[in-house]
Amino acid sequence: MTNLPEIDANRLWARQTEMDGIGATPGGGIHRLALGEADIEAHRRLNDWARARGWGVLLDDIGNMFLRREGADPSLPPVSSGSHTDSQPMAGRFDGMFGVLAALEALETIDDAGIETRHPIEVAIWNNEEGPRFTPACMGSATYAGVQALEKMLAAEDPDGVTMGQCVADLRAALPDAGRRELGEPFAAFIEAHIEQGITLEGYGNVIGVVTGMQGYRRFRVEVTGQDAHSGTTPRSRRRDAFVAATQMAEALRQAFLDETDTMRFTIGRFEVLPGGISVVPGRVVFTIDMRHPSSETLAAEGDRVVGICKDLKGDCEVSVTEFITSASMEFPEEMRARIEAAATARGFPNQRIYSAASHDARHISRLGPAGMIFIPCWEGISHNEAESATKEDCAAAAQVIADVLIELAV
Numbered sequence: 364m365t366n367l368p369e370i371d372a373n374r375l376w377a378r379q380t381e382m383d384g385i386g387a388t389p390g391g392g393i394h395r396l397a398l399g400e401a402d403i404e405a406h407r408r409l410n411d412w413a414r415a416r417g418w419g420v421l422l423d424d425i426g427n428m429f430l431r432r433e434g435a436d437p438s439l440p441p442v443s444s445g446s447h448t449d450s451q452p453m454a455g456r457f458d459g460m461f462g463v464l465a466a467l468e469a470l471e472t473i474d475d476a477g478i479e480t481r482h483p484i485e486v487a488i489w490n491n492e493e494g495p496r497f498t499p500a501c502m503g504s505a506t507y508a509g510v511q512a513l514e515k516m517l518a519a520e521d522p523d524g525v526t527m528g529q530c531v532a533d534l535r536a537a538l539p540d541a542g543r544r545e546l547g548e549p550f551a552a553f554i555e556a557h558i559e560q561g562i563t564l565e566g567y568g569n570v571i572g573v574v575t576g577m578q579g580y581r582r583f584r585v586e587v588t589g590q591d592a593h594s595g596t597t598p599r600s601r602r603r604d605a606f607v608a609a610t611q612m613a614e615a616l617r618q619a620f621l622d623e624t625d626t627m628r629f630t631i632g633r634f635e636v637l638p639g640g641i642s643v644v645p646g647r648v649v650f651t652i653d654m655r656h657p658s659s660e661t662l663a664a665e666g667d668r669v670v671g672i673c674k675d676l677k678g679d680c681e682v683s684v685t686e687f688i689t690s691a692s693m694e695f696p697e698e699m700r701a702r703i704e705a706a707a708t709a710r711g712f713p714n715q716r717i718y719s720a721a722s723h724d725a726r727h728i729s730r731l732g733p734a735g736m737i738f739i740p741c742w743e744g745i746s747h748n749e750a751e752s753a754t755k756e757d758c759a760a761a762a763q764v765i766a767d768v769l770i771e772l773a774v
């Protein structure tokens with residue numbers, strides 16, 4: 364323990380402050396959509412820092428970037444850490460970027476200490492984690508892990524008709540000296556640090572969250588079809604009012620998923636009444652359901668009740684329920700959780716185990732090697748918001764844990 368090097372909290376904070384200036388908003392936040400001008404500038408900055416150390420910079424076909432310090436044994440897979448540089452519109456400074464810079468600080472610390480590792484060590488920057496410009500979110504990590512098809516993802520268009528393929532070409536043009544990385548190359552290990560985006564760590568006064576896993580989700584589209592009719596002339600007995608049926612379904616679903624422990628997350632986030640005329644009995648309603656639960660079994664069992672509940676309340680209307688995205692809950696391997704926990708404890712950082720309610724790139728990368736995640740507190744749990752905030756000390760704590768675990772795994 365005593366011969367592990369100390370990370371440089373001031374350097375880490377200076378890097379964070381520099382990145383805060385790229386895509387800065389007047390409200391103190393960040394607007395850095397995936398592979399837009401600001402995001403490419405952030406990549407260029409990371410490239411320059413890696414080059415200054417004599418490290419390699421690699422790009423893959425979906426625009427993921429890897430800063431690589433070679434190890435003694437080139438046949439070994441890399442030990443890696445990282446996150447993403449893109450943001451939601453008008454969002455916060457730490458979501459994603461903090462995890463990238465903590466990983467960079469860990470590598471720089473190892474480099475400064477002159478530690479030779481057997482494995483290569485890397486900073487991974489996953490493209491388009493957030494997804495507001497190009498759907499789906501976590502595009503880079505999912506494509507790298509083979510969960511999404513490359514051609515389809517490169518063809519994804521932003522609202523202006525610009526494709527992801529064009530943006531990846533822009534990134535490549537901005538970094539002409541970058542080498543090439545094959546998709547799907549495995550990792551000896553991958554650690555992602557991220558702000559919690561919740562209030563658990565803050566509530567318990569802990570600095571490091573050892574993430575045990577990520578809750579899965581099921582998303583449904585419910586389409587209720589009745590008949591458009593004149594609102595002035597059509598009596599109740601002759602109405603097939605899709606809104607009436609849909610609101611009954613919505614309330615019954617809400618009641619059905621009220622659990623005593625408040626673990627199930629049930630959301631109807633979109634509710635469209637069509638055709639939308641003030642004097643028309645609506646013949647069609649489309650609404651969405653987003654369900655999340657840390658237990659895959661519970662999510663499977665509860666999600667399977669949706670169709671039955673909707674059918675029971677359709678009345679004279681028709682209803683069709685389509686499940687359009689499913690993602691099982693996942694757990695990180697205990698070996699990785701234990702390492703992160705031990706490193707945090709050895710450094711005296713108050714820590715706890717914590718479940719991730721949001722999805723992150725590590726979900727996909729865990730298919731390619733043992734993965735783990737570290738959370739740090741973010742002020743009042745506020746995220747995807749310009750007011751998002753984390754402290755210098757907490758950011759430094761995460762970088763230190765990453766450095767210690769990387770050394771343990773890579774040497």
Ligand SMILES: [Zn+2]
Nearest residue numbers: 458459492557
């Ligand atoms: Zn993020």
